[in-house]
Structure formats: C-alpha cells, structure tokens
Amino acid sequence: MENKSMLGIGIIGIGIVGERLLQAFKDHPRTEVVGIFDANEKRLVEVGENYGIEIFYDSIQLIESRKVDCIYLAVPPKFHYSLAKEIIKRGKHIICEKPLANSLLEAEEMLALAEQENIMHAMNFPTVYRPSFLTLQNHVKKGFLGELTRIEVQCYFPEWPRSWQNNNWIKSxxxxxxxxxxxxxxIEMIQRLFGDIENVCSYIEYPSNEDQCEKSTVAIATLIDGTPILFNAVSDIGMKENLKFTLRGTSGVLHHKNWTELWRETPDIKEQVILPSENHFTSFINDIIRNFNGEPTRLVTFREGVKIQxxxxxxxxGCNCRKF
Structure with a gap:
C-alpha cells in the first residue's frame, strides 16, 4: 500500500459519533479533513462553519474528490452497504462505523468487494485502543485469570436512546x-482475546410498538472450547448507566467498567488498576497511518466486522422473543 505523508479524509455522516472522529482527524498531524457530507443540510453547514471545513452537498462528489484518499463512513447502518459500494468501486480506502452493515449478506459483500479492490478497510472500534482494554489484554496474556471459566457482559441503561444520541434510527x-x-x-473484545463465538441463543423483550427496538435481552453463547458467555442488558431502569465486561478465571477476575476503568480481583484483593493516559483516537489514527506504511496494526477490519455481524x-x- 502506498506510503502517505498526509492522508486526505472525507467524512460522510457527521452526527455525534462522526464529529468525535472528525476532531481527531483534524488534530492529527498526518491527516487532513478534505470535506464533509451529511444528509441534514443544517447540521452540515453548522459543522462546516465550526471547523472551517469544505462542505459537499453530494456524497458522490466528496468520494470522487482527488484530494480524498480515505472515506470515514458514519451514517446509520442501513446506508453502509450502498455507500460503501460507491466508495470501494472508486478505489478509495474506507473506515466504517459499526455494525458493518444492516445484514450479514451485506457485510459479506462489502468485505469481498474491499478485498477484490485491494483497498484498506477498517472499522471505528475505539474501545480496543483504550488503555483499559489494552491493560486487560496484557493481564490475560500474562495469565492473571488462570483458567478462564466465564465471560459476562452487563449493560444497564436508564433510558434508550441515551440523551446524547437520541434520534429516530437508533431507537428503531x-x-x-x-x-x-x-x-x-x-463481541470484538471477546473474539480478539479468545477467538470465535458460537452456540448463540437469546431471549429478547420488545415493546408492543413493532417499530421500536428491544427493551431487554439475555443471551448465552460459548467460545469454541465451550467457555460460557453471558450477555445481560436492559433499558429504562432506575439507575445510572452501567456497562461491565467481566472475565472470571480460576486465579483472578477482571472487570472492564464503563469503557475507561479496569478492576482486578483475587481472593485477597479487589483494586482499580492505574492506567496510562493515552488518546485512543490518536492511537487509532496512528494505526491507519502505519497500515499505509506497510506496518503491522491492531485495526479492526471488515473481516472482523463480518464475524461480529x-x-x-x-x-x-432470538430463541424466544416476547412483546410487552
């Protein structure tokens, strides 16, 4: 892949999440945000003026800009497939938001097209660049857990959608x-640490309004070696948002909490791990640059995206779904 001294970035979709990475690209010395597009023209003009970035009223014109090397695709999932095809067939590199697509069939075709065109394909998974996850990963590699006996994911939300991301598509x-x-x-953290997830079964509770998303779910699965995995999530409950990823082992337990905290536990201690101060967005963009330089990276590619899908x-x- 071509070694680039400065990477030209085009951004399609500038909601809350898209704007976060826009700021990171703008701050990075090796990337230049060439232009942005959003279907919401009011939002497009506002962000363009705030950041001093050229705005495009047509996504294809942005994709075709000679200054653009790579497109960051940050639109709702149902539009990933159609836009990704336009990006890939024009030979532009692509960073896609998660999930990769709105169906497994779409995700598989996106991967096949990207590999056929020999472009860089990556996904924005900032969590795997956070010090909390990287330190957890080091603990696992050093044998802190002993033998892994169970993986648990707990997600509790006082409301869904969350107040900072309240829009129609995310509650659909x-x-x-x-x-x-x-x-x-x-799912990405689990599969990065321990390999593929299989034997999935879930119980999902939906509201009576068939347009609205799930209210709660309990899902069970296993690793290939049979280690059990539990997903437990519920919204609209009387508590602060609490997200926890727990690895239980015969020698110790690790708790990854609310994206940024790591706790470790043995029969004798329970303590919060002091983490280094690093900007995970900068680390992610550094890996994009390394990829263009032919160096090894931790990028989550479309191949991992398909496995997640x-x-x-x-x-x-769902094994059994119920409507309230």
Missing part, C-alpha cells in the same frame, strides 16, 4: 437498539 427495530449499537464492542444476527434471531 430496523437498525437501532443496544444490541446493534453497544454489543459489537464487546454473524454473532449479532444470531442474537437478534
């Missing part, structure tokens, strides 16, 4: 909900 059954929006982070679809299929 078609493409929203915390299973699609939050679970991919944990497989697990998501099995959870969403």
């Amino acid at each position: 059954r078609e493409q929203g909900g915390f299973i699609r929006e939050v679970f991919p982070h944990y 497989m697990v998501l679809e099995k959870i969403l299929e």
Whole structure:
C-alpha cells in the first residue's frame, strides 16, 4: 500500500459519533479533513462553519474528490452497504462505523468487494485502543485469570436512546437498539482475546410498538472450547448507566467498567488498576497511518466486522422473543 505523508479524509455522516472522529482527524498531524457530507443540510453547514471545513452537498462528489484518499463512513447502518459500494468501486480506502452493515449478506459483500479492490478497510472500534482494554489484554496474556471459566457482559441503561444520541434510527427495530449499537464492542473484545463465538441463543423483550427496538435481552453463547458467555442488558431502569465486561478465571477476575476503568480481583484483593493516559483516537489514527506504511496494526477490519455481524444476527434471531 502506498506510503502517505498526509492522508486526505472525507467524512460522510457527521452526527455525534462522526464529529468525535472528525476532531481527531483534524488534530492529527498526518491527516487532513478534505470535506464533509451529511444528509441534514443544517447540521452540515453548522459543522462546516465550526471547523472551517469544505462542505459537499453530494456524497458522490466528496468520494470522487482527488484530494480524498480515505472515506470515514458514519451514517446509520442501513446506508453502509450502498455507500460503501460507491466508495470501494472508486478505489478509495474506507473506515466504517459499526455494525458493518444492516445484514450479514451485506457485510459479506462489502468485505469481498474491499478485498477484490485491494483497498484498506477498517472499522471505528475505539474501545480496543483504550488503555483499559489494552491493560486487560496484557493481564490475560500474562495469565492473571488462570483458567478462564466465564465471560459476562452487563449493560444497564436508564433510558434508550441515551440523551446524547437520541434520534429516530437508533431507537428503531430496523437498525437501532443496544444490541446493534453497544454489543459489537464487546463481541470484538471477546473474539480478539479468545477467538470465535458460537452456540448463540437469546431471549429478547420488545415493546408492543413493532417499530421500536428491544427493551431487554439475555443471551448465552460459548467460545469454541465451550467457555460460557453471558450477555445481560436492559433499558429504562432506575439507575445510572452501567456497562461491565467481566472475565472470571480460576486465579483472578477482571472487570472492564464503563469503557475507561479496569478492576482486578483475587481472593485477597479487589483494586482499580492505574492506567496510562493515552488518546485512543490518536492511537487509532496512528494505526491507519502505519497500515499505509506497510506496518503491522491492531485495526479492526471488515473481516472482523463480518464475524461480529454473524454473532449479532444470531442474537437478534432470538430463541424466544416476547412483546410487552
């Protein structure tokens, strides 16, 4: 892949999540945000003026800009497939938000097209660049857990959608909900640490309004070696948001809490781990640059995205679903 001294970035979709990475690209010395597009023209003009970035009223014109090397695709999931095809067939590199697509079939075709065109394909999974996860990963490699006996994911939300991301698509059954929006982070962490997830079965509770996303779910699965995995999530409950990823082993237990905290526990101690101060977005962009330089990276590619999509679809299929 071509070594680039400065990478030209185009951004399609500038909601809350898209704006976070926009700021990171703008701050990085090796990336330049060439232009942005959003279907919401008011939002597009506002962000363009705030950041001093050229705005495009047509996504294809942005994709085709000669200054653009790579497109960051941050639109709702149902639009990933159609836009990704336009990006890939024009030979542009792509960073996609999660989940990769709105179906496994779409995700698999996106991967096949990206590999056929020999472009860089990556996904924005900032959690795997956070010091909390990297330190947890080091504990696992050094044998802190002993023999792994169980993996648990707990997600409790006082409301869904969350106040900072309250929009129509994220509360829709078609493409929203915390299973699609939050679970991919944990699925990626599990599969990065321990390999593929299989034997998925879930129980999902939906509201009576068939347009609205899930209210709660309990899902069970296993690693290939049979280690059990439990997903437990519920919204609209009387507590602060609490997200926890727990690895239980014969020698110790690790708790990854609310994205940024890591706790370790043995029969004798329970303590919070002091973490280094690092900007995970900067680390992510550094890896994108390394990829162009032919160096090894920790990037989550479309190949991992397809594996995540497989697990998501099995959870969403449900063994038994109930409407309130």
